[in-house]
Amino acid sequence: MSYENLVLKRKKLWYLVIFLSVVFFSWQALRLPIVTSTDAIIPRDQEYRFYEEFRQQFGADDAVAVALKARDVFQPSVLKYIRTLTEAFEEIAEIEDVLSLTNVEDVKGGEEEFIVAPLIGEELPESQEEIEAVKKRARQNPLIYGNLVSRDFSSTMLLLRTAYKGEDLDFENRLVKKVHQVLEENPPPEGVEIHLSGWPVINVNMASFMNRDLLVFVPTSFTCLCLLVWLFLRSVRAMIAVGILINFSLIGAMATLKLVGGALSPMTAILAPLTMALALADAIHLITTYFKLKSHRVEEAVRETWHPCFLTSLTTAIGFGSLLISRIPSIRQFGAAAAGAMFVEYFFTFTFLAFVLPWIARGKKSTGLSRALVTPLANSYPRWTGGALVVFLLATFVSLYGIQKIRVDSDVLEFFHPDTRVYQDAVFIDRHLGGVQTIEISLKAEKGDFLNPELLEKIDELARFLKKRPIFSEVITPAEFFKLMNRAFHNEDEAYFRLPRSRELLAQYLLLYGGTELEHFLDPDQTWARVSARTPEHSSEVINREMEVLRQKLKALFANEPVSWRLTGKTYLVNRTAEDIVKSQTESLALAAVLIFGLMFMVLRSLKIGLLSVPPNAFPIMANLGLMGLVGIPLNTATATISAVAIGIAVDDTIHFLVQYERERKKKDPISAVKATLERKGLAAITTSLVLIVGFLVLVVSRFIPTVQFGELCALVMVLALAADLFLLPSLIKLGRRFF
Template sequence: MNSQEFYRRFVWQYQKFWLAVVLAFTIFCGWQVAHLPVVTSTDAIIPRDSLWHYYENFREQFGADDGVAVVLHSPSGIFTPETLAYIQKLTSIFEDIEEVESVLSVTNVEDIRGGEEIFEVEPLIGEEIPADTKSLSYLKERARRNPLIFRNLVSEDFKTTLLLLRTNYRGEDLDFENRLVHKVKHILQKNPPPTSVEIHLAGWPVVNVNMAAYMNKDLMVFIPGCFFLLCLLIYVFLHSWRAVLGAAIIINLSLVAAMASLKLVGGALSPMTSVLAPLTMALALADVIHLTMTYFKLSPKERAVSRAVAITWAPCFLTSLTTAIGFGSLMISRVPSIREFGGAAALAMFIEYFLTFTLFAFLLPWIRRGKFKIGFNKTLVEPLAKSYPWWSYKALILFILVAGISISQISKIKVDTNVIDFFHHSTPVYQDVVFVDKHLGGAQTIEISLENPRGDFLDPKLLKKIDEVARWLEKHPLFYQAISPAEFFKLMNRAFHQENDKYFKIPDSRELISQYLLLYGGDELAHFLNEDQNWARISARTPEHSSEKINEAIRELNKKLEEVFKGTGVKFNVTGKTYLVNRTADDIVKSQVESLATAAFLIFGIMFLVLRSLKLGLLSIPSNAFPLVVNFGFMGIMGIPLNTSTATISAVAIGIAVDDTIHFLIRYRRNRKNREPISAVKNTLREKGNAVFTTSLSLIAAFLVLGVSKFIPTVQFGMLSALVIGLALLADVLLLPAIIYLLRRIF
């Protein structure tokens, strides 16, 4: 039984059954989509490995390091009665937010004071805000002499201050940051600042929520924009409103299936996975176009759906399979969002294939009753085929030249996950972060965890070593201010010696340190030293966002920690949200290499098996390697970094780009049986040219829709993917025929 007879007997004759299957499946997918979670955090790109679990324990012990920074700036200075009263008011209101553990501000920060028989730990500013200049000057001087305040909560010019909202440990509460940031914004709207005081928001929750907001806006544009654009292209290519309606049904069902697939693989909607929607819609159109054009190219006597299916089902299955392999290769990534994106997209490819050869195939007789016209025959396909092989050598020279230039530029590509540069520079979130970086040394921190299994950190020698690391950090060009338990004991030592700056140092006596700790009645030290005094924290603020630079600084920091704590038995670990996000840069490189190698091996292996020819299998490699080489070269020339978005392009692109190569070579192999190479190429161009141009241009258009995003990685993904598909199109219709002509005695 041939494939045509099989389709007629087991699919075509049971249309009602298959339609019922499609309906039930659609309902199931709709249910999954309704319960698809949304991730509003960069946690989505952090591998859930031992470092992540260590960070969770660290955060549970010392509090979250990814809080919200509410920054106030006043040109006249913040130490005025009106501004301090406003800070005090905000501090009190923010403390009532359910998601906030505590609020640290200039009004409630601990000030350790001493004198003759006096030792007290009190807020810098009490309930009453002083109004006289002398008292305000005194408070300002107290702040200047306190490292917990100066260059930490207030800027060096005293014109900028921050309120640090430490969040409750949240586990896997996906909506936590969204709730928190919206509550903060609502409070600020209800309580506007005094005249001339401006407010900026920074911190990981703010960045994450803005990413999610831009993602939602993107989806509101991507889905309808891509849908209407694809429908328009179908009409331009096929001149059939019925074909537009039939394709629109498949596009929409494929979209729902893709989102359901994301839920089924355990994923969530995130800035990384948001490109799945337009990508799936465009790819769903490819099989529709190939089936439709094959059906209408059949002579009236042969024109049967089963005949069109028999011709196209195998090549389309192979293209769906290779595309799925390209996506599926991303599942070896250690980055969760990349892994989820790859798994969902791979599953969606098989679903859209099933929908095309059931539901859409059933609609073909109805589409046939309308007007129909194939678009590129006279304008592109026929002139290209007719002039072949005249242009072959010219095309080869051009392709070799472009590939050579691209290869020379690949080494310029940098691996850099700069989350702030994900936003356009005109966006408020970008401008706020830049402002905080400039005036307060940033809102993000690198955390150092120190554990002493042999004892505790009340040993003066260990405290001095901790202080040595903190001072080294402050001298490092990438760090701004470092806080550790040492600061507290230095402040207490000075207070016990009548505020003499000579004693602003770690005491030499363990007994004295223990006495200070016993008398200390504040809460802030608990964020830097645990109750058993055997686990300590150093927190260093940094205005740098480049993962390349931060990772280099962390390597230097690890060397310093090794040097300082050698022989002490102290275990140290660099941790924190900023560290984990930037560490993914290394995972991205590994993912890129491993995914691309896996995809290439499997895809070209399938090509060799399907074509049943070593020669034709080798012939497919140049036309699919060329787009990838030029893509990397273009990234090097334009300074586009390898990040969480651009890292997925190569594996995805090779799976998509090889589709038209499969259609071309399968048809060429058939034509070659009774024709010489030049004639076989001409016929192949005429027979497959329309479908190749139509599917490629549809994909390019869908990817270009991503260019309207406010999220830079999405724009980069869209533009680079469009570039790769465009180059793959040129390679299939120009480079591939040119190589065949050059080696015509072999092929």
């Protein structure tokens, strides 16, 4: 059945379908959730399930740190403020417990006895003598000195351990909001600075930047794209029609994200401007084709464009769809939603936009820009082909050199600009208090328990090893608690700040211990122990390299012991994900390339023409990766997706070019066929490429650096893809004109 019989003669029915589709998509889009946690990028695999079990046993490791900077944090006014904050934070439902100077446990002893009591009692120290006595106690406790308070006593932190249980998309947002509310209701004394950091704070700030970005991206993209339509076509009616099409496509894309089980996150936020730009690409081809037809028949314009436009939508969807093999949940959701959005915009283009083409044509319009941009290029062909091949060849060699220098690194802190508060607060805590992030080590005794002095000594040896490693600032293990108890039991004699060699004495200490902090590091059966190593390092490249050293140490240390060990924790999982990203994106790119070029061979029904499509699409990807290596842009959660996405988009103009070239080649020689193809498809290629470039460049206004990098690099890929289609492809045809 022809398009005319199936669609054009049933406009009322299709208008109803369009209306119902928009209503349904709008309903779905309004229900789209927002994810504020970096958990969105962590694969839900065995490692994640173990982490959930570990967190259930020992409490959350992704705490909020409220750091205070003062001349002396042990001054009565500062201690009073810390106590006020501690009590207020303990009232927050999302907080399990609070650790601060005013409630941290201290082990005080005498002759063969000890008690566990807060470092600071009910009465705050007032005199200088009392303050110095408390400072002395703090210096003697490694769980406090250099850990909860800086060594110069100018900084301290309140550690807010979260009460997170299961999947709760709004948990961190509620938590951070309540923390800010407490701080607003309790302003600090004069001379006291407050700094806030930790995974929940970083995650909520990511979501905040994302929301702000969307408020900028959508109207900015919409305005720029509509202006581009007017600039190239000089048609107000075309601009209005395309504006409506863009809105329909945007709503459809957000609905698709909801339907595939996704949510708005820093990864999926780029879907909005991306869909808007891609929706315009098919529209430009349909409108420019219609304007050039003398008959001005809609069915004729559709007949000429539906096939290549369907292929371009399909190849772009394949590029996005290749991300489905990623182990990263948010990347899979982005790929699925973007792939589905391509078919949504194709549907609206060849129904709604096709219906209003006659109305558009009745208004003022102009395609004179084609003569200014494309005609000179076509007329001068093939004189410039030799120089073009040399330029592309040199660029290829430089790109191959740059690719060797590319590195994998997801530094979450570097996702923010240095002038943002979240960045500055994190840096302050890293420098003065050793950071908030921790690498967690799980130790399980397969036989016996950790009251075995030999096993406890192994844990202490591990702690000493970690403290010597450059990326770790502080290490807490169950051994530290027993050393404190042993010293206290022997009348605070420093010579006894060591592990007792008697199992019976360890059991006695555990019986006498009346505190609760040890529960975060040793389970009630003493068969599961936690080693927590704090780090100010954020680079996944550095952390993953250190993890390999740590694995070797753990293997050697527990080689002959009945202990199973495992690395875990939020920081470990997030940084491990960086390796997964590169592996999965390499696989995604390979899958996309095989499927897209395989499709090209099938559709073009020519091995020669199919091979001709490879260089102009491989070059932009190679050049993009080469540039990343040369300028030091790492592969991270945003930039790693560019290649698989870009190959699906970059091939679009190649398809239009080669389909038209085959039509022209049936009646002309290769040189004349290229000239005619450039005249026929050159303006649409330039227009759609500029539309995509502008659509991606809108992302550079973001305050979220991965989004900026994604926008810049994708815009570069579009520039290179356009250059390859207009210069490299014709040059290759000239070079192999006997075969093509």
